[in-house]
Amino acid sequence: MKIAGHDKKVARADAWARRAITAGGLLTLVSVFAIMLFIAWEASPLISNPAVKKSGEWVVGKRLTPATAVAIGTDEYRNTAFRVDANGGVEFLSLETGDHLQTFGDPALKGKTITAASRTARRNLIAYGTADGQVGFMEVKYRADYSGQKRRVEPSVEYGRPFRLSDGGAVSLATGLMDDEGAVTVAGLVKETGLFTVKFAPGEEPKKTPVDGRGESVTALAMRHSGGVIAGTARGELMVFAPEDGSYSLVEQFKAAEGAISSLAFLVGDEALIVGDEKGGISEWFPVRYVRVKNGGAAAFPLADGAAIKPGEERELPDDNYGGKAALSVSPLGFRYMQVRQFKSHSSPVTAIAPSPRNKGFVTTGADGTIVYHYSTSGRTYARFKPGQAARFAVIGPKSDSLVALGGEGMLYSYDLDEKHPEVTLKTLFAKVWYEGYTKPEFVWQSSGGTDDFEAKLSLWPLIFGTLKGTLYAMIFSVPIAILGAIYLSQMAPTALRNVIKPLIELMAAIPSVVVGFLAGLWLAPALNDNLGRFFTLVLSVPAAWFLFVCVWWALPHRLRPETGGKRELLYILPVLITALAAGYALGPVTERVLFHGELKQWLYTVMGYLYDPRNCVVVGIALGFAVIPIIFTIAEDALSAVPPSLTSASFALAASRWQTALYVVLPAASPGIFAAVMLGLGRAVGETMIVLMATGNTPVMDLSIFNGMRAMSAAIAVEMPEAPVGGSLFRILFLTGFILFVFTFLINTVAELVSQRLRRKYARF
16 A cells, blocks of 8 residues: 555656646747747838828918919928918918918018029928029028927028029029038029029128039039039939039039939938939939059959950949959049939929938929839838829928928828838848948948938848858867867876866856957957967967877887877877977067068058958957857767767777777767757857957958958847837847847757757667
8 A cells, every 4th residue: 555655646746747847848938939929029010111191181371372382391390381482481380280370471582483492301491593583592490399288389480681693584493502500502593594503601792603504404403512513404414513613613424314304302411312304213323433444464354243354455443442453553533423223213204302301211203293202222112192182392301200292282281101111121131232332232231320311231141141250260260179179088088187177178168258258359369469470370380290290100110109098198299289389489470571571461461452350250269169169079078978888899809999999980979969069069159249249340341351350140239239229220120130040040959950860860770
């Protein structure tokens, strides 16, 4: 009876243990998949497209007819909208109730008619020209009043004094901008006399400067903050004028469209020029640095597009770092505009382009009243809609969260603009993108900049490449050391020595990675930078000394060879190793002076074209490899030690030596465990954060050179997540990066398990 009762207790304990273990295992699996699903959920909004939703429509005051409207705008709080009429009057209405609020006017414009006007994206600055040849500007300002129970927006209008541009006729085109000092420059076109600019500086008389006298064919105007004027013509050409010594010179003229250019606008940042034409086409142009390249060599020089420069041939090409290439002579030519993107066309002429004041988005309006929302970086057209009345004007709100359109019969429409993440597509994440300021499409990760005009560059390939690159060099450093050390310690070292060394190596795994990264960044990187010649001499001297020692050893007759075995092996090898290290250290400066003209880093740059970064992949390989070695060594040594002694005894009985037994018997039998050890080390290297973060320059470059740094996915998450706006594109992309890192680790572990199982089945006969 006692035995039966004991059996019941054991069975009950087994049942509860089984349930507890099962519950723990299920909880672990659920936790892992829950984390994965949470990361994926946070990244999922990246696939959402921008949306435009109507929020209201109103009939504007009857005193203003649709034909007299020349510009519209809104405040940043989306409380009010304004409309400018042909007499310079500015009427404000509420976007909450549609009620008329205030009307402003300029006595200087009384009796005059505005024939051309444009509004800047960043400020509600309206540049205008009149029928009697005058140009001027007005700025709409808002002040938020929080004195009451509810925020109240108080509008005002500041008018600049008009300046007579010409007595020869009406101003048909006008555009303007304001610089940081408050000076306003207005460019105007009078068909009879041509293009002019007028600068209105505070406290100074307006200054008129002629630009070009060929005004009869100009159909569109745009200005850059650098002072340049861009004119589109009826022949579909763009003329680029640059200020020079108080005047303007034509620096470039080229074909940009098949039909007449009907609208021009610079996106925020003044780099990307959007061109709309009478056939509805919309294209984007960048200024790109050009050079003249001449091949003075005997062989053709290949280009990136598959073409080649023949010997003696001279070509004008975008600057692609041709300088320093053998046989090529390069001379700069300056900047030229190049088309980089083409957007979906309108079915009618493009009448207006309204850039976003905060990012690279913009809306275009067609002659048929259709409004289309585009985004520059992604090259996508996201929304196309038409208000109840055909739109004459459309502008994006100051916070880029709203859109206001004016219908052809006086209706004002308000829209909610939910941009979500327009700069993020599969192409911008995983394909080359042509960014502003670049000579060609490239993979670039640069999530922040020094100005509000910055274009976010969010390609994930530099991070993926950096992760794999750092892992590669770490594995190159750690795998041979760890596996060879495991083979020696398990098969050849005396038991007493094994009992000392193995715990010491396992203690290496207890060193915090932040300490390893700290030492690598503050000690190893400077030491390597100051002793680069010695380092590479040591890399060569140690293997060379070992090889020479082995050759001499085997050349000696058996009777002259000292007895080896146990600890004696180390007694013979250690002096050789110490001598090799001392010789390499001493010969480093001599080798650098003789072979590399005294400076290895300079030789690498001038001869090989490699720029030496003090925090590079050599530092990462050593530091990260140091952290990975204990994992690989411990598991590999356990696998090698677990090989049955019967196998090694049988090998010795067949007259095999120790190294033959280790190489041909023990190593294959332990290969599943060794492979698992390597894959676990690989997984640790892929996911490592602090060492990679502290030991490298954290530069997201795609270059296999060991002398450059890199940026890993884990380091990017650690550095940029605290600064990423919650819910923003960078925030979501960092979660996507974490998901990719999770997938990498999952795949590595899965492959390790599958290969290990296959190896176990293969060597099961042992």
